[in-house]
Amino acid sequence: MIDLVIVGAGPAGLGAAISAAENGLEVCVLDEFVRPGGRLLGQLHEEPDGKWANGIEEAKKLYERAIQLGVKIQCGISVYDLMKLDNGWCVYTTDKTIKSKCLLLATGASETPIPISGWTLPGVMSIGAAQVMGNVHRVKPGEKGIIIGVNVLSVAIARELQLCGVHIESILLPKPSLLSGHAANPEKMMESLLRLSHLAPSPFIRFAGKWVSPKLGARLYPKNGFKMWDIPIQLRKTALEIVGDKQVEGVRIAEVSSTGEIISGTEKVISVDFVCIAGGLTPMSELAAIAGCSFCYVPELGGHVPLHNEYMQTNLTGLYVAGNITGIESAKVARAQGTLAGLTIARELNALVDRADEKINAAVEGVIEARRKALIQFQPGVEEARTKLYHKFHETYEEIILTS
Amino acid sequence: MSESQIIVCRCEEITLKEIKETIEHFKCSSREVKLRTRAGMGPCGGRTCRSMIDQLVAELGGPQITNEVPLSFRPPVRPVSFGLLGGETT
Amino acid sequence: MNLMRVYHHPILGNLKKQKKVKIYFDNQQYEAFEGDTIASALLASGVRVLRLHEDNGTPRGIYCNIGHCFECRVRVNGKNTVRACLTPVENDMRIESGIFLHKT
Numbered sequence: 001m002i003d004l005v006i007v008g009a010g011p012a013g014l015g016a017a018i019s020a021a022e023n024g025l026e027v028c029v030l031d032e033f034v035r036p037g038g039r040l041l042g043q044l045h046e047e048p049d050g051k052w053a054n055g056i057e058e059a060k061k062l063y064e065r066a067i068q069l070g071v072k073i074q075c076g077i078s079v080y081d082l083m084k085l086d087n088g089w090c091v092y093t094t095d096k097t098i099k100s101k102c103l104l105l106a107t108g109a110s111e112t113p114i115p116i117s118g119w120t121l122p123g124v125m126s127i128g129a130a131q132v133m134g135n136v137h138r139v140k141p142g143e144k145g146i147i148i149g150v151n152v153l154s155v156a157i158a159r160e161l162q163l164c165g166v167h168i169e170s171i172l173l174p175k176p177s178l179l180s181g182h183a184a185n186p187e188k189m190m191e192s193l194l195r196l197s198h199l200a201p202s203p204f205i206r207f208a209g210k211w212v213s214p215k216l217g218a219r220l221y222p223k224n225g226f227k228m229w230d231i232p233i234q235l236r237k238t239a240l241e242i243v244g245d246k247q248v249e250g251v252r253i254a255e256v257s258s259t260g261e262i263i264s265g266t267e268k269v270i271s272v273d274f275v276c277i278a279g280g281l282t283p284m285s286e287l288a289a290i291a292g293c294s295f296c297y298v299p300e301l302g303g304h305v306p307l308h309n310e311y312m313q314t315n316l317t318g319l320y321v322a323g324n325i326t327g328i329e330s331a332k333v334a335r336a337q338g339t340l341a342g343l344t345i346a347r348e349l350n351a352l353v354d355r356a357d358e359k360i361n362a363a364v365e366g367v368i369e370a371r372r373k374a375l376i377q378f379q380p381g382v383e384e385a386r387t388k389l390y391h392k393f394h395e396t397y398e399e400i401i402l403t404s
Numbered sequence: 405m406s407e408s409q410i411i412v413c414r415c416e417e418i419t420l421k422e423i424k425e426t427i428e429h430f431k432c433s434s435r436e437v438k439l440r441t442r443a444g445m446g447p448c449g450g451r452t453c454r455s456m457i458d459q460l461v462a463e464l465g466g467p468q469i470t471n472e473v474p475l476s477f478r479p480p481v482r483p484v485s486f487g488l489l490g491g492e493t494t
Numbered sequence: 495m496n497l498m499r500v501y502h503h504p505i506l507g508n509l510k511k512q513k514k515v516k517i518y519f520d521n522q523q524y525e526a527f528e529g530d531t532i533a534s535a536l537l538a539s540g541v542r543v544l545r546l547h548e549d550n551g552t553p554r555g556i557y558c559n560i561g562h563c564f565e566c567r568v569r570v571n572g573k574n575t576v577r578a579c580l581t582p583v584e585n586d587m588r589i590e591s592g593i594f595l596h597k598t
Contacts (some may be wrong), residue, residue, distance in 0.1 A: 034531055039560075056506070113452065117410050129560070179420070
């Protein structure tokens with residue numbers, strides 16, 4: 001029986017592997033993807049100081065440190081079932097069955113799509129799929145594309161695709177439907193864009209962000225959209241339908257009023273060879289569910305999250321969570337959570353004894369600091385939501401005894 | 405109406421119209437939507453469409469979303485062969 | 495061939511010289527690079543349609559590209575339900591798209 005199995009080799013999983021192995025634990029990391037790094041691999045963005053943060057390089061550093069510490073990392077393996085044992089966990093994988101004392105789920109997030117007529121055509125993919133194709137596999141998702149959904153991810157990835165030589169025709173709203181929610185409403189989208197305005201390359205948008213109210217912004221929003229890096233962001237245009245015979249050939253669009261009503265007579269078809277759907281992200285928590293974890297519905301964190309405390313412990317002995325499975329945030333927060341989880345696990349297994357409280361509390365502070373320094377908040381109110389979640393955990397469960 | 409052209413469950417090709425009608429008729433939960441329409445029963449295990457089903461249920465008269473995950477996850481969460489379950493090694 | 499490769503990238507740098515492999519998709523030969531997934535190799539050659547929906551025959555390709563949605567499932571060297579987006583290519587790999595089960 002080994003000390004720790006970690007499912008997910010993203011920043012959280014690798015962060016935890018490192019801090020656990022630094023304290024002498026025997027660790028095995030499993031990941032379904034072809035190489036380690038998780039969704040950090042696809043990330044590529046400019047920091048305020050002008051330097052480029054390269055996810056591939058960051059993931060490589062984490063991987064190499066983990067390997068140096070003796071961590072076993074296996075890719076291309078899927079976990080399909082889990083079972084609680086008296087003294088640990090049994091992990092069923094497509095390669096073999098592994099038994100370990102502790103189990104950390106760092107499986108990240110999945111995308112929640114906004115469906116549109118024609119979205120099953122080949123050439124339509126999630127915004128994350130396009131990021132992976134371009135930055136990780138170095139293959140363009142297409143020559144010319146449209147992105148449906150105006151949000152942090154879609155704007156950032158549009159820029160990344162442009163750097164891959166892809167022409168992004170526009171980023172626009174989904175058609176109002178039962179499933180589009182706020183995404184189809186120009187005022188709401190203006191509000192979220194204004195929260196991002198500190199990232200905008202254009203000084204005008206940065207300035208406007210401080211003064212423009214969402215209502216005014218939506219009314220004044222230029223009909224031809226606002227360009228960021230030469231890509232029109234259209235809050236007054238909507239995608240009605242994706243068309244094509246065997247694969248994507250175009251998108252039928254129309255103009256909308258500032259309150260989101262389609263203006264008749266403005267329909268036209270734009271030719272493209274790929275389309276990205278940019279909805280939202282939600283924790284990928286199926287393994288936590290089959291393990292028997294309790295859940296809590298927290299919209300600010302992306303949906304149902306496994307109930308856990310500030311030390312990344314769930315209500316099940318030896319079961320931990322870290323990264324986007326705990327709620328959607330940035331890769332830096334995921335990594336800090338992973339580091340913390342690794343230390344908490346090391347203490348549970350009596351490998352971390354000396355100054356344990358001090359080190360764990362420093363790691364808790366590390367997560368809070370990573371959150372505060374993050375450039376992008378996917379949703380407002382994340383810190384408050386987490387504090388409430390931790391209180392709920394403590395109210396519901398007695399303190400877990402850490403030493404056996 | 406174009407709702408019959410919007411697919412919600414990609415695996416089973418179940419449309420928005422079909423799910424909407426089921427919820428409105430039965431005022432039912434996500435689980436019952438799955439049993440009645442097959443939405444969520446495909447090879448992806450409901451991973452792609454569950455958020456949409458839950459949202460429609462809450463909006464159209466079914467039970468509101470609670471802390472409990474509406475569509476339960478059942479192992480195996482990946483398709484596995486009988487050979488693999490029986491201990492066959494690759 | 496390989497029209498869609500990102501050979502040059504202003505930040506990530508030039509694509510390093512890759513070892514070429516031969517793969518077959520529905521009996522058609524394609525050139526791929528070692529390190530490609532089946533999905534990225536085929537897309538690099540402009541192939542988007544990976545299967546037909548089993549009941550309705552509608553064409554499907556990748557959607558999530560990270561193994562969640564199973565849209566990219568193909569048959570590889572005789573084995574079914576293999577996700578093209580998660581499977582590294584190997585020389586002489588034989589890949590087949592799924593069969594459309596005609597309604598009787």
